[in-house]
Amino acid sequence: MTPFLDLKTINQQYREELIKAATRVIDSGWYILGEELKAFELAFAQYCETSHCLGVGSGLDALSLILRGYREMGVMKAGDEVIVCANTYIASLLAISENGLKPVLVEPDQLTFNLNPDHVIHHISPRTKAIMAVHLYGQVTEMDALRRVAKAHGLKLIEDCAQAHGALYKGKKAGSLGDAAGFSFYPGKNLGALGDGGAVTTSDTTLAKIIDRLRNYGSEKKYHHIYKGVNSRLDEMQAALLRVKLKYLDSEIIERRRVAYEYMARICHPDIQLPTIKRPESHVWHLFVIRAKYRDVLIKQLHNCNIQALVHYPVAPHKQPAYQEIAHQQLPITERLHEEVVSLPVSAVMTKEEIDKIVSAVNTCVINSEKI
Numbered sequence: 508m509t510p511f512l513d514l515k516t517i518n519q520q521y522r523e524e525l526i527k528a529a530t531r532v533i534d535s536g537w538y539i540l541g542e543e544l545k546a547f548e549l550a551f552a553q554y555c556e557t558s559h560c561l562g563v564g565s566g567l568d569a570l571s572l573i574l575r576g577y578r579e580m581g582v583m584k585a586g587d588e589v590i591v592c593a594n595t596y597i598a599s600l601l602a603i604s605e606n607g608l609k610p611v612l613v614e615p616d617q618l619t620f621n622l623n624p625d626h627v628i629h630h631i632s633p634r635t636k637a638i639m640a641v642h643l644y645g646q647v648t649e650m651d652a653l654r655r656v657a658k659a660h661g662l663k664l665i666e667d668c669a670q671a672h673g674a675l676y677k678g679k680k681a682g683s684l685g686d687a688a689g690f691s692f693y694p695g696k697n698l699g700a701l702g703d704g705g706a707v708t709t710s711d712t713t714l715a716k717i718i719d720r721l722r723n724y725g726s727e728k729k730y731h732h733i734y735k736g737v738n739s740r741l742d743e744m745q746a747a748l749l750r751v752k753l754k755y756l757d758s759e760i761i762e763r764r765r766v767a768y769e770y771m772a773r774i775c776h777p778d779i780q781l782p783t784i785k786r787p788e789s790h791v792w793h794l795f796v797i798r799a800k801y802r803d804v805l806i807k808q809l810h811n812c813n814i815q816a817l818v819h820y821p822v823a824p825h826k827q828p829a830y831q832e833i834a835h836q837q838l839p840i841t842e843r844l845h846e847e848v849v850s851l852p853v854s855a856v857m858t859k860e861e862i863d864k865i866v867s868a869v870n871t872c873v874i875n876s877e878k879i
């Protein structure tokens with residue numbers, strides 16, 4: 508079986524270095540908010556070209572703490588609106604709801620699956636306070652136009668970079684393209700820890716300082732609490748492991764692109780729509796997502812060829828039981844996408860044989876409704 512993502516093989520490439528890093532943490536006797544986190548934050552801020560990085564417990568927490576930080580700054584208050592792409596992973600919405608804010612769902616661009624600035628304009632109301640740009644599947648959103656919209660309406664521009672570590676937009680890194688960005692280091696992400704983790708990157712010093720406190724019970728110094736904070740800190744072990752993996756992120760992206768370009772060049776099927784690439788450097792291929800009208804047939808046939816394909820995501824956020832209050836919204840593009848998308852395996856450790864097998868299985872697939 509060719510698994511969707513072979514995390515074991517991916518991490519085994521760095522086994523010796525990871526063990527050394529883990530040993531260093533075990534022997535240090537210091538496990539939370541220490542030197543490893545500081546060193547990782549410095550390295551990741553440098554990598555993302557921002558003034559600050561704050562390691563937190565998860566990608567969801569990173570996004571949520573950005574919004575919470577803005578609430579503490581008085582930039583937004585309960586009931587205010589945040590514009591977000593309707594086809595994102597539910598975590599983007601959860602971060603908004605968690606802060607008593609209202610997610611305003613906007614249909615994605617049909618080709619890039621990302622926010623279209625022209626659509627965004629029609630959803631801005633007096634209560635809108637921010638736009639959350641999700642760089643879905645690893646491709647950066649059209650940020651120049653979004654920044655213009657945000658600026659014209661006095662909105663914060665937040666990036667959900669959970670799938671886009673290392674992507675470039677006009678020479679600048681994802682994570683530095685808005686006012687603040689949230690990253691996830693969930694093991695399956697392009698920069699994955701060996702457990703949960705996340706980070707905020709920003710060049711806003713006020714926001715960074717507030718999030719630094721919020722993540723640590725809202726304390727300015729020990730036992731002195733200025734916010735009703737949370738406990739959400741990237742621990743020393745994950746920070747040390749991520750310092751190792753960050754060194755290889757760029758070379759892994761090159762390998763992912765290699766796989767993606769093989770698929771782009773060789774997959775040819777009348778019933779399959781390949782992804783659209785705006786600029787090569789703006790896509791880091793967290794997921795290689797194709798569209799097929801009868802996608803369940805395709806997935807089944809791939810499975811019969813020992814290939815694991817997945818769906819990101821099978822149900823749109825507004826159709827989830829958790830979001831009953833917005834279930835009535837008409838979002839036909841989003842709903843159709845959720846019925847048609849299929850993700851093919853893509854990683855830095857795939858062999859030529861695996862790629863060949865996948866290309867030929869996809870190309871010879873018989874896709875029609877009778878097979879369902």
Ligand SMILES: *Cc1c(COP(=O)(O)O)cnc(C)c1O
Pocket residue numbers: 565566567568595596598599641643667669670690691692693703704705
């Ligand atoms: C993974 C992901 C998140 C959440 O990250 P976690 O670390 O799993 O909490 C948020 N947004 C998007 C787009 C993601 O893919």
